[in-house]
Amino acid sequence: MSTIKEFLSDDHSRCDDLFAVMEDVASKSIESAKDAFNAFRDATERHFQMEERVMFLEFEQKTGMTQGPTAVMRHEHSQMRNLLSEMAKAIEEKNKDKFFGNSETLMILMQQHNMKEEQMLYTMAQQRLSAESDRIVDMMKSMVVEA
Amino acid sequence: MNFEGLSVDQAPPISVPLRFFLTAPLFGIIAGILIFINDVDVLMSRFSPQSIVVTHVMVIGFLSFVMFGALVQMLPVLAGVKIPKVKTIGNLSHLLIFLGLLMMLFGMLGNISKMTLVSSVLLGSGFLILIISMLIAFRGVVNVTASVRAMITSLSFALIITLIGTHLLSSHGLGKFSSHHLLFANIHSVWAIFGFAGILIIGVTFQVLPMFYVAPRFKRFCKQKVVWLITSGLVLWLALNIFLDSYSTIAKIWIALFFWAFSTTVFLKMRSRRRPVSDVTVWYWVSASIFMTLGTFAWVIDDFLGEKYIVLVSLLIGGGFILSIMQGMLYKIVPFLVWFHLNAKGYMSIPTMNDMINKKLAKAQFTLFIVSLVGFIFSAFVPWLLSVFAITFILSMAILEYNIILAVLVYVKTLKTKPDFDMSAFMQN
Numbered sequence: 324m325s326t327i328k329e330f331l332s333d334d335h336s337r338c339d340d341l342f343a344v345m346e347d348v349a350s351k352s353i354e355s356a357k358d359a360f361n362a363f364r365d366a367t368e369r370h371f372q373m374e375e376r377v378m379f380l381e382f383e384q385k386t387g388m389t390q391g392p393t394a395v396m397r398h399e400h401s402q403m404r405n406l407l408s409e410m411a412k413a414i415e416e417k418n419k420d421k422f423f424g425n426s427e428t429l430m431i432l433m434q435q436h437n438m439k440e441e442q443m444l445y446t447m448a449q450q451r452l453s454a455e456s457d458r459i460v461d462m463m464k465s466m467v468v469e470a
Numbered sequence: 471m472n473f474e475g476l477s478v479d480q481a482p483p484i485s486v487p488l489r490f491f492l493t494a495p496l497f498g499i500i501a502g503i504l505i506f507i508n509d510v511d512v513l514m515s516r517f518s519p520q521s522i523v524v525t526h527v528m529v530i531g532f533l534s535f536v537m538f539g540a541l542v543q544m545l546p547v548l549a550g551v552k553i554p555k556v557k558t559i560g561n562l563s564h565l566l567i568f569l570g571l572l573m574m575l576f577g578m579l580g581n582i583s584k585m586t587l588v589s590s591v592l593l594g595s596g597f598l599i600l601i602i603s604m605l606i607a608f609r610g611v612v613n614v615t616a617s618v619r620a621m622i623t624s625l626s627f628a629l630i631i632t633l634i635g636t637h638l639l640s641s642h643g644l645g646k647f648s649s650h651h652l653l654f655a656n657i658h659s660v661w662a663i664f665g666f667a668g669i670l671i672i673g674v675t676f677q678v679l680p681m682f683y684v685a686p687r688f689k690r691f692c693k694q695k696v697v698w699l700i701t702s703g704l705v706l707w708l709a710l711n712i713f714l715d716s717y718s719t720i721a722k723i724w725i726a727l728f729f730w731a732f733s734t735t736v737f738l739k740m741r742s743r744r745r746p747v748s749d750v751t752v753w754y755w756v757s758a759s760i761f762m763t764l765g766t767f768a769w770v771i772d773d774f775l776g777e778k779y780i781v782l783v784s785l786l787i788g789g790g791f792i793l794s795i796m797q798g799m800l801y802k803i804v805p806f807l808v809w810f811h812l813n814a815k816g817y818m819s820i821p822t823m824n825d826m827i828n829k830k831l832a833k834a835q836f837t838l839f840i841v842s843l844v845g846f847i848f849s850a851f852v853p854w855l856l857s858v859f860a861i862t863f864i865l866s867m868a869i870l871e872y873n874i875i876l877a878v879l880v881y882v883k884t885l886k887t888k889p890d891f892d893m894s895a896f897m898q899n
Contacts, residue, residue, distance in 0.1 A: 343684040343744035350746050402813055423747070424822025430745075431806045431823070434681040435547050443550035446613040 327378060327452060328445040330460045334373070335437045338366050342433075346426060353419045360414055364407050365468070371400045373463040381459055382448050392444050399436045403429060481546055482553070484811040484881070486560035490539025491804055491874055493568060494796075497531025498867030500575070505846075506860035510853040514781050517655075519578045519642075521781065529662070529788065530571050530593070536796040537670060538563075538600055540803060541621070548677060549618045551607040559603045566596030578642060587643025594636030601628050616693035620673020623697055627665030627704075634658040657708060663784070664725055665704050667792050669697055672732055679736065682802070683752070684744035692735065700728050719773050726766040733762035733791070750832045754798025757840060761790020782847055789843050797839065797870060801832060804874050808881040817884055826877040831869050838866035 325333070341363040349356035379393040406429040413422035452459060504524045505513065512520045542560050545551055553559060570592030577586030608622050634654050641647050648654075676693050679685040707721035737759035740752065765786035772779045805823040812820045845859030 339681070339684045340744065343746075347744075347746045405818070420824070421822070424824035427747070428806070428809055428823045430682065431802065432810070435806075437681065438547050438677065439550070442548065442613055442615065 324457050324460055326449055326456050327459055328441070328449040330463065331370070331374070331378070331445055332441050334366075334370050335441065338363065338370055338433075341366050342426075342430065346423075349414075349419070349422055349426075353414060353417050353422055356422070357414055360410065364411070367403070367407065369466075369468050371404075372468055373466055375400065376469075377463045377466060378448060378459060381452055381455065382444075385451050386447075392439075392447070396436070396440065396444060399432065403432060403436070406432065481543055481807075481810070482556040482560065484807055486557055487539040487543040487807060488804070488878060489561065489564050490535045490542070491800060492871070492878065493564070494532045494535040494539075494800075495867045495871035495874065497527050497535070497571070498870065499864055500531065501527040502860050502864035502867055505863065506857050510849055510856050513856075514850060516780055519581075523575050523578050525784070525788075527571065527575060528793075530567065533667065533788070533792055533796055534567070534597075535564075536800060537667065540799060541604060541670075543803065543807070544674070545604065545607060545621075548674070549608065549611050549621065550613065551610045553603050553607045555603075559599060563596045563600040566592045566599070570594075570596055574639065583643050583645055585643075587640055590636050590639035590643055593639065594632060597628070597632040597635075601625055601632060605629070615677075616697070617673045617677045620669050620676070620697045623701055624666050624670035624673065627661050627669065631658050631662045631666060635662075653711065656711065659784075660707065661704060663787055663792070664700065664729065668729060669700060671792065671795055672696060672700075675732075675736060679739050679743075679755075683740065683755075685739040686742055688735070688739075696728055696732065700725060703728065719770070722773055723770055726770050730763055730766040733759040733766070737763075749801075749829070750836050751798040751801050753836055754794045754801075757836075758791045758794035758798070761786050761794060761843075765791055779850070782850055785843065785846055789846070794839075797836075800870070800874060801827060804877045808877050812881060812884050815885075820884065821880055826880050827873050828876060831873055835866050835869040835873065838862050838869070842866060 341359075345356060345359040345363045348359040375397060379396070383389045383393055406425050409425045410422055410429070413419075413425060449456065501524055504520070504527065508520050508524070512518050513524060515521060542553060542556060545553060570589045573585050573589035573592060576582065577584075577589050605622070605625055608618070608625075611618055635658050638651065638654055638658060641651060676688050680687045703721055703725040707718055707725060710718040710721050736755060740755050740759070765783060768779065768783045768786055772783050802823075805826040808826060809820055809823055842859045842863035845855060845862065849856035849859060
């Protein structure tokens with residue numbers, strides 16, 4: 324089974340691919356981008372929740388750090404959720420400029436967020452939680468996304 | 471386990487990187503003016519004071535400012551480490567390098583040897599403070615990736631070229647040149663271009679291309695070995711230069727081969743990137759890979775021509791490759807920093823990144839830059855053209871500065887006119 328770090332890093336790549344598909348569809352016609360956008364948003368939301376409701380909790384419990392790196396990551400998740408809702412609005416308004424303005428911002432925010440996670444947080448988590456790695460990955464896989 | 475030094479939290483204050491980014495195009499303009507007022511003959515000679523000054527106004531004033539500004543910003547993200555007292559260190563070294571470079575310019579062109587001597591002290595200390603602080607910060611790295619290794623290698627080269635550069639410049643100030651002056655100048659320039667800038671760009675590219683453009687990932691072999699292979703090539707080149715100069719071409723081919731492979735890889739990866747969006751930053755990546763391919767070949771061929779065209783080689787590599795990438799990066803990093811810092815302060819309705827920079831002007835800037843670069847190369851053979859392309863170059867740098875200022879003004883205006891925790895999103899229009 325993959326480690327926490329591998330599992331979540333691979334999920335980043337999966338979200339990146341969906342992001343690229345979404346942009347590709349939207350660049351051709353913003354009207355038809357809704358499905359591709361939803362696919363990307365759902366995957367991203369699932370990733371956020373796997374962290375917030377499973378991995379971060381385990382990490383915080385183990386290390387006692389609740390105001391540390393996980394707090395920063397949660398804050399960035401909320402920034403990204405805001406951008407995602409702006410993009411949803413842009414699709415409703417059929418406003419291509421607004422959509423790509425927000426998607427570009429989201430892309431950079433998301434990638435620097437991912438770098439920080441892959442470079443530091445996942446590495447720290449894997450070190451601290453290695454004994455429970457399989458259980459945590461299983462929990463993330465079987466987690467049901469909350470609305 | 472010790473988590474100290476690990477920083478997943480926010481970046482350094484925005485004023486630190488912006489200071490570096492705002493200064494860079496100004497030196498670009500100064501370099502353009504110096505090219506305008508000088509003749510081709512003077513600039514084509516690598517060791518004339520004029521060409522030394524123009525080169526350093528560009529490489530220190532533009533390239534190193536953008537690279538160090540970006541490093542200060544990206545170290546917490548890419549490596550997870552914080553530079554100690556980043557605001558003080560960043561601002562102090564910026565000031566020292568800024569003043570040092572101006573004094574080098576006036577000292578060398580005005581033949582004021584004392585000023586040149588002081589400039590060597592200012593530049594040397596400015597760079598050393600910054601480089602050593604970063605190397606100290608790297609001691610806290612927990613996860614040593616290929617990019618981290620490349621950054622440490624690159625900064626180690628930076629340390630050496632700073633020491634050599636300080637020695638070379640102080641020799642000009644003192645008017646005393648050692649018998650190894652030319653050898654040191656060669657090491658200084660080759661290690662600066664390939665060891666510092668080249669390896670830094672390669673290391674960051676491993677991360678940036680797959681992430682920001684959803685391009686295919688770099689092969690494991692490439693990530694793990696290229697930096698090592700280039701470093702060994704640079705050390706071999708040094709050894710051959712000292713002991714067996716007639717064989718140094720072998721090391722040159724070795725180094726050039728890997729940079730050529732790298733630029734071809736970048737070109738192919740940009741072509742097969744998954745993101746369809748094509749903006750000026752994509753154009754800069756593509757132009758960088760093309761110019762670097764030409765540059766590596768020119769560098770090796772020039773060796774067989776007795777280094778007659780070395781200035782053209784540095785135009786291709788320094789201007790076409792390094793400068794292209796730095797300009798492309800500025801267009802991404804500056805608007806993002808503005809957005810990121812405003813958002814972190816609680817402002818909700820901020821213009822998107824795309825609204826912060828004038829895209830049409832950015833495209834015009836790119837075109838002017840490429841025209842100038844190609845024009846400079848032609849000017850080596852048709853001298854009167856040089857002043858024409860100096861003007862297009864100045865224009866391109868002025869537009870770049872204007873575009874960066876536009877983004878910074880968004881930051882300044884938002885801070886001035888809107889209260890914290892903007893509520894406009896909740897109000898009816």
